[in-house]
Amino acid sequence: MDTNATSATSDKPEKTIAIIGAGIIGASIAYNLSLHDRRTTIFEQCAPACAASGKSGGFLAKDWCDSSEQKHLARPSFDIHRNYAKELNCDIGYRPIESYSVSLTSCPSRIVRGARRPAPLAWLDGTATVLNGAHRIGTQTTNAQVLPKRLTEALLQRAEERVGSSVVVARVTDVQRTPERDGWQVHSTNKNGTDQIDTFDIVVLAMGPWTIKAKQWFPNLPAIMAHKAASVVIKAKVPPSVLFTEYVNIRGEARSPEAYPRVDEVYLCQSAIAEDLADDPDHIHPSPQDVRDLIAFGEGLSSDIGSAAKKARNVKTQACNLPISPDGLPVIGAVSGTDKSVFVATGHSCWGILNSAATGKAVAELIVRGRSTVNVRAFDPARFGE
Incomplete structure (x- = not known):
């Protein structure tokens, strides 16, 4: 056994991860990364679940996306939501209906x-x-509901409790390669007008419709409406x-x-x-x-x-x-031209609360393992060829 090789692997520093967006998608990714013992810093310009994740109906349907590629997200997501009710050990308003x-x-x-x-x-x-x-x-076998704001907050809280993940209330204004091109500089401004630059190995864009603003940082992103x-x-x-x-x-x-x-x-x-x-x-x-x-x-x-x-x-x-998204399907995966160090998860339309569960699992697995047990091939950002 090569003990030196084992030691070198164990001493390798853990990659730092930034998630931009503390809605249900970003929260689900942070929570799933915590299950892999990965800590994240989540940037949010207002507050967790301040946008659609705090103002949605929270309806969950197991089989209503079966005629679409979204079935690969909806079916596993429905089961994950049912497990959340027990796993998170708090009232998230879940009930079959x-x-x-x-x-x-x-x-x-x-x-x-x-x-x-x-x-x-x-x-x-x-x-x-x-x-x-x-x-x-x-x-009640195929439909359920949840309170999206409570769920979002619970996922973030569990990520904090498990691995020390944290939410930074600040608007991200730019994301740039580090001078050494071995990471990403996230520029942000808080509500007091204080500017800050933090460096991360991996960046996840979970910005909902505001992903369109990230096109200035990553031109290969599709135009989210x-x-x-x-x-x-x-x-x-x-x-x-x-x-x-x-x-x-x-x-x-x-x-x-x-x-x-x-x-x-x-x-x-x-x-x-x-x-x-x-x-x-x-x-x-x-x-x-x-x-x-x-x-x-x-x-x-x-x-x-x-x-x-x-x-x-x-x-x-x-x-x-x-x-x-331009074709109506979610956009999930690595952003072209970033050496798989920048990921995006957006474009979920009215099924964002439901499909956040499998999306969070998929993105976490892509970051940690380089592949996902959730079939997200149809949602690859590269399909737009931009």
Whole structure:
């Protein structure tokens, strides 16, 4: 046995790792790296889960991506989320849940006589009329939900407890090769305006839609777009059935809003639309019309939601930007031209909370082992050929 070789290997310093972005993707990567005894420094310009990860519905579906390459993320992610509920040993709002497809209208000209409210959804006693009943599209075996902000914070906390990973609240302004070209200098500015330069062996870009800003550092990155999603959270208790709806509002406009009942509140959202990226997550707000429409939708669903929404203290309004890649699939892997020392994980669109779990596992394995047990070939950044 060559004891000198063994000693040399054991004395080799551990590689330093920076993660830019403390949303659910960055938190999942940090947590999974902690399972490999790797400590990370996570940079975040505002606070953990301050963007989409703190303002998403948290819906989890095991098999809804089966017709897409995202099935390679969704199926393992669903199982990982179920394990998180026990593994993290804290309340992350996880629970199995059923989901339904429902058609409703608040437009008088669209009301159909004799429309019935299906028994499982008897709580739908709001001002809207249910059309053509409802269809169950997900069971407690294939659907679940989680509170994304709590999960993000729990993952970061466990990474800190396990290996001493830390979150630095500062805006990353530049990433450059070290003069020796053996690492990366991360330039950042905190909220007090103090500039700092830290050097790392490996950099992970988990910046959501703000990955577009990293193209100035790494031109080979694809152009990630931003889609704005508005939502309201209303303090009301209704039975645990997620609703995906086709809804005609009082103006006769067809929409597809969604409702996610939680333990003591209901999360209502509508389809995301393309919009210019805000510089700061704190500057993203829903339009007054979006808020009015979502509250009206809630009133249409349930008298309990409608009553609660009449009190301003029961209503929280918010919006966020979702990251969308040029082909609609996530972007996961090493960035071209960086000798596998820079990795990116973004472009998860509305499935970011679900698919964060397998993404975190995959990126951690790519960093530590150079290969992943999660099939992420379809998400390689090199597919864009930029």
